[in-house]
Amino acid sequence: MPFLKLSYLRSKKIPLFSKRFESFIRQQYRNFSKKQRRWSQTPRELSGTDKALEHFDLFYKPVYGEVWPSIRISLLTTQKYCALINNFRDVEGVVDRLTQLGARDILRDVSDALKNQPGDKVDNNFNFTREVKKNPSNEVEEKDDDAEDEDSEDKLTEGEELMTLLRYEKNTSLDNFIPVKRVYTEKELNEQEDIERSTYQPTGIPVNVIHEGPVQIPKDLRVYAYEKGDTGEFPSPNSNMDGKLEYFLMDGASILPVIALDLQPSDNVLDLCSAPGGKALAMKQTNLPESIYCNDLSGSRLKRLQKVLRSYIPDNMTDDITLKQQDGRQLKTPHFNKVLVDVPCNTDRHVLLEEDNNLFKSGRTGERLQLPTVQRDLLVAGILSCVQGGSVVYSTCTLSAAQNEGVVQSALQYIWQETDINVAVVDLNHMAKSFSKTFRFWRHSRLGQVVLPTLSCNFGPMYIAKLRILERPT
Ligand code: SAM
Numbered sequence: 179m180p181f182l183k184l185s186y187l188r189s190k191k192i193p194l195f196s197k198r199f200e201s202f203i204r205q206q207y208r209n210f211s212k213k214q215r216r217w218s219q220t221p222r223e224l225s226g227t228d229k230a231l232e233h234f235d236l237f238y239k240p241v242y243g244e245v246w247p248s249i250r251i252s253l254l255t256t257q258k259y260c261a262l263i264n265n266f267r268d269v270e271g272v273v274d275r276l277t278q279l280g281a282r283d284i285l286r287d288v289s290d291a292l293k294n295q296p297g298d299k300v301d302n303n304f305n306f307t308r309e310v311k312k313n314p315s316n317e318v319e320e321k322d323d324d325a326e327d328e329d330s331e332d333k334l335t336e337g338e339e340l341m342t343l344l345r346y347e348k349n350t351s352l353d354n355f356i357p358v359k360r361v362y363t364e365k366e367l368n369e370q371e372d373i374e375r376s377t378y379q380p381t382g383i384p385v386n387v388i389h390e391g392p393v394q395i396p397k398d399l400r401v402y403a404y405e406k407g408d409t410g411e412f413p414s415p416n417s418n419m420d421g422k423l424e425y426f427l428m429d430g431a432s433i434l435p436v437i438a439l440d441l442q443p444s445d446n447v448l449d450l451c452s453a454p455g456g457k458a459l460a461m462k463q464t465n466l467p468e469s470i471y472c473n474d475l476s477g478s479r480l481k482r483l484q485k486v487l488r489s490y491i492p493d494n495m496t497d498d499i500t501l502k503q504q505d506g507r508q509l510k511t512p513h514f515n516k517v518l519v520d521v522p523c524n525t526d527r528h529v530l531l532e533e534d535n536n537l538f539k540s541g542r543t544g545e546r547l548q549l550p551t552v553q554r555d556l557l558v559a560g561i562l563s564c565v566q567g568g569s570v571v572y573s574t575c576t577l578s579a580a581q582n583e584g585v586v587q588s589a590l591q592y593i594w595q596e597t598d599i600n601v602a603v604v605d606l607n608h609m610a611k612s613f614s615k616t617f618r619f620w621r622h623s624r625l626g627q628v629v630l631p632t633l634s635c636n637f638g639p640m641y642i643a644k645l646r647i648l649e650r651p652t
Pocket residue numbers: 450451452453454455456457458473474475476479504505506507520521522523556
């Protein structure tokens with residue numbers, strides 16, 4: 179057998195070890211002093227990826243309990259992608275090829291199932307069905323029991339579920355500090371701040387929960403994924419004579435915030451944190467909205483968005499898309515009837531696998547701890563930018579309850595205290611139920627839905643919450 183050099187394998191992108199194992203080896207190697215030919219006695223600082231894993235074990239395990247080990251190993255394993263078909267070029271050959279590879283359209287399954295549901299017709303008129311007042315206890319809202327796939331191999335037994343709930347109840351009080359009379363070191367104070375900003379405690383603000391009809395699947399949207407358990411990868415998309423690519427590869431769960439928007443032909447959409455543009459591209463692929471306003475704070479990321487749009491959409495078909503570089507927190511005028519607030523977050527997968535741009539590196543602790551505040555301000559801006567009757571979808575790609583439920587709760591609290599806007603939470607159980615064959619949802623969230631990564635369907639994490647502006651005095 180020919181001797182294979184490490185550099186040769188790398189150049190061919192042939193993985194030798196998992197990324198985490200490589201990171202571990204690199205960490206150990208750094209501790210070895212070549213000069214003294216011995217291992218260094220002073221422990222080196224933990225890498226960003228190691229700190230992220232420690233943090234997740236500390237803060238996610240109490241929330242996800244018995245399910246955490248399965249989520250953890252999935253997060254450390256290769257993520258599953260799906261192919262968003264580009265409608266702005268010939269599609270037949272592409273679809274045939276993906277079907278031959280064993281992929282199927284995950285959206286068609288859902289829309290077919292919805293069509294075949296007798297009497298369960300789509301109703302886009304929201305109706306106000308109940309008002310829920312939450313007390314400050316750790317009460318977890320009861321959710322529709324059907325929301326999970328009946329045949330799911332990952333389904334918990336009743337005993338396991340109870341254990342999970344008990345752990346959740348017991349541990350979400352991590353931030354209940356008992357005041358003690360002693361002076362804290364700076365390190366301890368930082369740790370306390372981390373705990374406060376990384377945990378979520380339900381408060382007593384009134385939350386209106388409304389039920390709407392099942393989600394409508396845009397008929398032009400096509401998203402192909404391999405079957406559950408199939409970890410195959412999609413080949414790189416080919417481009418046609420005009421340079422337009424066949425499909426866009428993205429995490430399958432990223433389509434859910436777009437579906438939750440329930441796009442209609444007359445919609446004026448604000449995509450508040452739009453770059454690099456996967457969700458904006460998916461919105462455009464529906465051929466539905468009248469206009470899409472793509473905003474992002476970062477100029478370089480907006481350039482990436484522009485490149486994505488150019489790679490898929492002909493130049494003469496982008497008149498309905500506006501790109502804007504602005505701090506989303508400044509947007510306050512109600513010009514839009516659909517708003518997507520897909521905020522910057524922990525980006526769980528990235529921080530576990532990549533050192534570059536890792537939020538858990540010590541130099542970025544302040545920025546990381548500011549995230550829930552930035553997210554809250556962005557969601558508030560999204561609500562303020564939405565007209566009466568319109569809806570706002572909030573999404574993240576983290577499992578952090580503080581950045582998910584915590585942010586929705588504090589934005590609702592702000593709107594309730596500081597404005598006369600009447601906002602309701604839209605129950606997304608219907609959506610979770612419809613997609614339960616493709617995604618695994620966490621059933622214990624109060625305000626939104628969480629897609630949990632599992633080994634057999636390694637999509638996500640993704641959190642989606644939907645708000646409806648019921649009343650907005652002028
Ligand atoms: N929606 C995008 C997509 O589907 O490709 C991903 C958005 S990414 C999770 C979050 C984005 O928020 C980043 O591009 C970041 O530059 C942007 N961002 C961060 N702070 C912002 C702010 N204050 N206003 C607007 N955008 C912001």
